[in-house]
Amino acid sequence: MTTRVGIVGAGASGAGAAYALREADAEVTILEKSRGVGGRAATRRKNDCRYDHGANYVKDGGERTDSLLRELGDDGLVDVEEPVWIFGGDGEIREGDDDEAHKWTWTEGITQLGKRLLDRTDAEVRKGTRVERIAREGSGDGTDAETWTLADTDGETHGPFDVLLLTPPAPQTAALLEATEWDDDRLETLTDAVSDVDYRTIRTFVLDYDFRESYPWYGAVNVDDGHEVGWLSREECKEGHVPDGESLLVAQMAPDWSADRYDDPIEEAGADAAELVADLLGDGRYADPEWMDDQGWRYALPEGGADEETVRSAEDAGLFFAGDWTVGEGRVHRALWSGHDVGERIGDGAGDAAEDGN
Ligand SMILES: Cc1cc2nc3c(=O)[nH]c(=O)nc-3n(C[C@H](O)[C@H](O)[C@H](O)COP(=O)(O)OP(=O)(O)OC[C@H]3O[C@@H](n4cnc5c(N)ncnc54)[C@H](O)[C@@H]3O)c2cc1C
Known part of the structure; x- marks a missing residue:
């Protein structure tokens, strides 16, 4: 069965993850609060000039x-x-x-980075969509399987997703975890670890x-x-x-x-x-x-990075994280590869699910 992947954030890490998943048996949906992609690798045009006003x-x-x-x-x-x-x-x-x-x-x-990565995928990018709540729910398909559903600030819901990847900067990811309904001890540990990154x-x-x-x-x-x-x-x-x-x-x-x-x-x-x-x-x-x-x-x-073991502790429940704070360095390529590596792990899981004949 095709794995439904929801990604919050279309910065270098979110785009990198989608790129790594481009040939996997996965249906990727990206929710991005801005009107464009690239996140902090951003470009603006004004008065015949074009300038990279985030990452240089x-x-x-x-x-x-x-x-x-x-x-x-x-x-x-x-x-x-x-x-x-x-x-x-x-x-x-x-x-x-x-x-x-x-x-x-x-x-x-520099915004071309995100655009070019995403142009080479089938990912659907829902721009202008600010996620504010997350819930872990029964999939309703008569099995024990659970999925992730998201709600945005306009009251729209997105999902269900088998896999959820959160890529906003740590304080924004921590706020999302605080607004997550999931009856599991790991949620608090994760929220604490992510909140620690300034x-x-x-x-x-x-x-x-x-x-x-x-x-x-x-x-x-x-x-x-x-x-x-x-x-x-x-x-x-x-x-x-x-x-x-x-x-x-x-x-x-x-x-x-x-x-x-x-x-x-x-x-x-x-x-x-x-x-x-x-x-x-x-x-x-x-x-x-x-x-x-x-x-x-x-x-x-x-200022640093979150503990890697904690960050990866919920992957078996389909909850993943990527971004510069997961590697502890504010650099575009580090964010990109953090997302790409997570995308490959998700893709490997998607392959396993397909081989299981689900
Ligand atoms: C001024 C400045 C200069 C820099 N200079 C350099 C440089 O020269 N070289 C370099 O390598 N790095 C530089 N960096 C660092 C680099 O830009 C970042 O480390 C990298 O772009 C981070 O990518 P990311 O995907 O982790 O996060 P982001 O690019 O922040 O992507 C996260 C995305 O999530 C979205 N988002 C957040 N919350 C939500 C929500 N609730 N719902 C939906 N979407 C949401 C955001 O809009 C964003 O698009 C600079 C950064 C800044 C700010």
Whole structure:
């Protein structure tokens, strides 16, 4: 019997899981609260510019990721060639030991990762669907089998699913577990383990200018947590993102600054961020961008990971987890492979069920 798989979240991990299941005997449904796919590997378009305002690029340095990305098509694949430099609290940008690994995105933006993975599957993606409750129920087919049913914030139900995979950041997954009806001791242990994973907050500002300077670096990262700017990069280094003669900076503010200023209006917080960027670059023109955009990432990067044994403890009941918090590192490729590995495990189970002649 075909295994019905429900996946919450169409970020790198959810898309990676669906991709791994593309040839399994499984019917995959993805529920995603946003209107697009990709999660924190996100791209936006505005005023003829395109910019990756969450993750900047996919960088692994290993052959596994490079060959998967090529498998998804070389067209529009961009390798950002300029290096990432470093700066400390003193604001002096200097050369670091960039490892020269590929830094991948696409001319159409990093959101292509999720799109391309999902385009190669038969998964149904229900966008604009925010899951708020989960229930474990009898399947009603006259057997002891139980299935998972989900309810969204519009009161619609989804399922039943034989297998459920949760991929939102840990605090959002913990909230879903708290809203789960399942008469099993593992639920509390799981909820506690997932709740333990904290996230750093980042507020991103996108600053556009009608001039372009050249620098020897694509990005610069603060390495001592001593600066209000955590990361600064030049989106014009990515082919197809910024019209000639313009520049577009992506400034990711440090976690403390981001948490303090999370809800401040963009006019105020953005102006302060632009001043900090101008100071960092030693050029007052950057304090006065042509236009700005912003995005708050409440759950930007996990501080650690959840205990693996606990995270996997409910797999025999068809409950799986994936995402950067399951591997303890906020990196696109780690999230992608965490989902892919779970997808393969689910696919193996689906194969077993099919062989059992169910
Ligand atoms: C500002 C910033 C910069 C970064 N820079 C880099 C970088 O340069 N390189 C790098 O490798 N990594 C970077 N990262 C980290 C990287 O983006 C993440 O680790 C990775 O994308 C996480 O993927 P995921 O699938 O685990 O989670 P997500 O991408 O968060 O996916 C989870 C999905 O679940 C959805 N969801 C949540 N709750 C619900 C619900 N209740 N119902 C339905 N859907 C729900 C969300 O909308 C989301 O689409 C950065 C992150 C941020 C925020």
